[in-house]
């Protein structure tokens with residue numbers, strides 16, 4: 353199959369490629385004038401320098417101080433040059449003029465030497481500062497991402513903002529600092545040139561500005577064109593990155609091959625990459641047009657400047673020696689002003705991306721949990737959910753939980769059952785304090801969990817999650833989930849979950865790295881991973897163990913052992929068990945049946961089995977029939993299933 357199409361590509365299918373639909377503010381940004389954004393620049397520079405100051409005071413002081421020194425040396429050198437020229441253009445024999453110019457020449461040389469030394473030292477300080485600023489920005493970002501409320505990760509706008517902040521924002525913090533310092537530098541050398549020009553003829557300063565402004569405008573316009581397009585492409589590039597990872601990462605490698613997904617994914621990637629390329633090429637064209645216009649205007653202004661100089665010369669208002677100095681100063685001034693505008697422009701572009709970083713940090717801060725009350729929940733006696741309503745972000749009109757009431761008392765085993773998508777895992781996450789209900793309350797010993805210290809609360813809960821993560825850490829850390837480990841508890845948790853057999857087969861036992869992407873790393877089977885995840889939940893000294901489908905990948909022996917363990921643990925721990933294996937919940941003290949976010953039945957196994965046409969009874973009988981082979985309750989085969997018609 354040909355992946356590349358030479359002809360014009362039709363509009364891409366993927367909705368995320370139609371970026372403007374998702375980024376209406378891009379047009380607002382485009383509409384904002386350069387000056388509107390430029391007025392924000394000083395504040396951005398101050399923010400960037402503030403970050404530099406916090407990252408390293410010494411290096412910030414050294415960078416700013418040494419650059420200032422270099423700027424002053426450069427100004428002194430320029431003034432001395434005009435002194436040299438003055439002497440050289442003066443009347444008298446040439447050897448005398450050269451001799452008279454010598455002191456000023458020495459100043460020029462000395463200034464150049466000092467400037468060079470200070471610039472080198474400033475460069476070194478700046479090079480030290482940048483990684484420190486970047487590191488601080490990265491740490492700030494990850495501090496926020498790891499503290500945000502869990503539901504923030506379900507918000508696609510925030511995901512875009514996070515991508516932008518991570519992709520470019522973090523790096524641009526340091527660059528904004530560098531640019532800010534370059535601007536300071538540029539201002540100093542420009543002041544020096546302006547001073548010289550003003551002394552020579554006040555008109556020259558105006559002419560100098562005239563020659564550089566068009567270039568500056570063009571550079572700024574080009575930068576903003578690029579930024580708005582890159583911003584517009586955020587979702588698209590995030591999608592491109594995700595598909596690229598699927599094509600290149602180990603986790604998806606086997607499935608990609610077994611389903612022959614290569615061609616499909618490459619085509620998808622190409623469509624997106626083509627779209628990104630087309631947008632960037634269009635930007636490049638627009639940028640070139642803008643730059644050509646700027647250069648043309650700048651050229652006209654330069655011609656006008658030299659014409660004005662000629663007029664001044666011809667009219668006798670300016671002596672030849674002064675005109676010579678003026679040409680030199682104008683050329684140096686053009687260089688300085690162009691450098692300054694370049695720095696401003698660079699800073700402006702960096703600041704736009706730096707703003708992304710700030711914007712994400714701001715958004716993330718609004719998603720942080722409320723300041724902790726510090727209230728210790730205390731040992732669990734009773735956990736209740738009353739009238740709990742919860743919807744995921746973006747789906748507010750379709751709540752996943754719609755007025756759930758449940759109760760768990762100390763030492764009980766409580767089971768949640770129900771069909772896929774009925775809301776069991778969501779309820780478990782709310783009970784674990786990972787989400788807060790939108791309506792209703794979850795109370796730990798009668799106190800709303802929202803009023804308790806969330807970390808202390810989570811310390812009392814062991815969550816054996818359905819979507820467990822295998823961390824790129826040693827087997828030990830994968831179970832203890834912290835730097836310290838209590839060997840007694842660790843061995844017990846491993847024995848109860850069956851993880852001891854898994855670890856026993858690893859080359860370095862508990863010290864084996866559970867990540868095959870690194871040298872010496874090991875890979876585990878699905879069931880082995882689940883045993884490790886179960887050990888993780890059991891290792892905690894928890895009042896409440898929430899086991900969400902803890903045995904889906906376990907073999908029959910390991911499953912029985914884990915359920916026995918959970919039942920045994922319930923002597924002094926409360927257990928919330930979510931499972932589709934209904935045989936395992938028979939012994940539960942209470943079973944809640946969820947359907948579309950509501951509790952439709954609850955009671956003991958016997959009570960629920962006594963409800964004629966009850967949902968639990970139905971599900972239980974269905975599973976029991978599958979084992980006992982009683983055909984009486986079996987439904988007729990679905991005609992849509994393969995082989996059904998033949999049967």
Ligand SMILES: Nc1ncnc2c1ncn2[C@@H]1O[C@H](COP(=O)(O)OP(=O)(O)OP(=O)(O)O)[C@@H](O)[C@H]1O
Nearest residue numbers: 506744747752770771772773774775776777778779
């Ligand atoms: N992070 C999320 N963002 C948006 N919707 C979600 C999210 N997680 C789950 N849902 C939706 O919430 C509903 C309930 O999901 P939940 O995982 O709680 O069901 P469940 O009963 O545990 O299902 P299963 O038995 O398949 O594990 C589903 O419709 C699911 O699509």
